[in-house]
Amino acid sequence: MRTMTGIIHAVNIAADESGIPCWNGKAEPVVPGEEPMFFIGRDLEILLRMPFQMRLQMTGQMIREYGKMGPVFAECGAVSMEQILELTEAAAESGAAGISVISPLFFGAAQTEQRKYYLDIAVKLPEDFPMYLRCSPKLSSNLISRELVEMLTEDCPNIVGLIDGCTEADRMLRLSENREYQLLTDRESVYKIAGAQRYDGVIC
Numbered sequence: 001m002r003t004m005t006g007i008i009h010a011v012n013i014a015a016d017e018s019g020i021p022c023w024n025g026k027a028e029p030v031v032p033g034e035e036p037m038f039f040i041g042r043d044l045e046i047l048l049r050m051p052f053q054m055r056l057q058m059t060g061q062m063i064r065e066y067g068k069m070g071p072v073f074a075e076c077g078a079v080s081m082e083q084i085l086e087l088t089e090a091a092a093e094s095g096a097a098g099i100s101v102i103s104p105l106f107f108g109a110a111q112t113e114q115r116k117y118y119l120d121i122a123v124k125l126p127e128d129f130p131m132y133l134r135c136s137p138k139l140s141s142n143l144i145s146r147e148l149v150e151m152l153t154e155d156c157p158n159i160v161g162l163i164d165g166c167t168e169a170d171r172m173l174r175l176s177e178n179r180e181y182q183l184l185t186d187r188e189s190v191y192k193i194a195g196a197q198r199y200d201g202v203i204c
Contacts, residue, residue, distance in 0.1 A: 001130045002071050002097045003160050003182050008203045010042040010186070011062060021046045023058050027065040037097075038066045039203045041075025042186050044102060045139060052083055056090055063094040075134065077102030081117075085124055098130035100163050103142040111148050115155075122156040131158055132182070136165040146175055153181045163203065172197055 009030060016022045030036040040062050041047055047055050059074055066072045076087035076099045084101060091099050101121055103114060122131055133152065135144040144162060152159045161182025164175060167190050175183055176197040185194045186203040194202055 001128050001158065001160065003130055003200070004037060004039070004073055004098075004132070004184055004203075005201045006037070008037045008039045008073070008184070008201050010203050011038055011040045011066060013043055013046050015046070021050045021055075023062060025061065025065070027062075027069060030069065036070040038070060038072045039075070039100075039186075040066070040072060041077075041100070042203050044075050044077055044136070047075070048079065048105075052078070056086060059087060060090050060094040063091060063096045067095045071097035073098045073100065073132070075100050075102065077105065077134065077139075079105060081120065084121060088121060088125060092126065092129055098132070098160075099125075100132035100134040102134040102136055103140045103144055105140050109142050111145065114142060114144065114148060115151060118152050118159065119155060122152075122159055125158055127158055129158055130160045131156075132161055132163050132184070133159065134163040134165070134186075136186070138165065146179075149175075149181055161200070169193065 013021045063072045063074060074091045074096050076084055076091060078084045078087060088099055104117055125131060133144050149162045163184045163186055165186050167187055182200050184201045185199055188204045191202050
């Protein structure tokens with residue numbers, strides 16, 4: 001399975017004159033000579049404001065366009081399990097190298113509930129299609145514990161690790177020590193700290 005490592009280019013979404021998120025249909029170039037890797041959906045709060053069918057269509061288009069330059073991973077978190085599964089299916093069919101899914105957005109979920117949430121998604125994916133758990137305090141109060149990451153990576157071989165948006169030093173240290181799972185950050189502000197703690201990559 002292909003996994004994310006190093007610097008992963010975040011594909012940014014703009015808004016039109018009416019404030020609706022949109023994409024101009026063109027893949028932004030990267031530095032010549034690189035072998036780039038892309039991530040769609042770091043700015044999930046913007047994507048969630050889009051009409052869902054528009055987001056679904058745009059996600060597929062972006063994966064196909066950026067996929068001409070390198071592997072593309074896509075965030076598939078949404079407001080319902082039905083939407084999440086539609087997005088994961090569209091991502092796989094469009095040629096994504098893998099996906100991430102943020103922890104449940106609205107309601108508090110116990111660890112057992114979060115575990116079931118992720119297992120329900122993972123079993124719908126091909127066994128060799130990687131999925132990352134994603135934790136973002138800006139969007140969800142459901143933090144993902146190291147224990148949960150370890151359980152889920154053991155439960156499902158296609159759950160490969162965690163994208164963590166937290167910036168607290170003690171949490172970063174706890175997540176990074178003696179691990180056997182992939183660990184990335186989507187916060188540029190902790191880039192140097194993540195590097196010192198041997199994170200696998202940063203989405204920026």
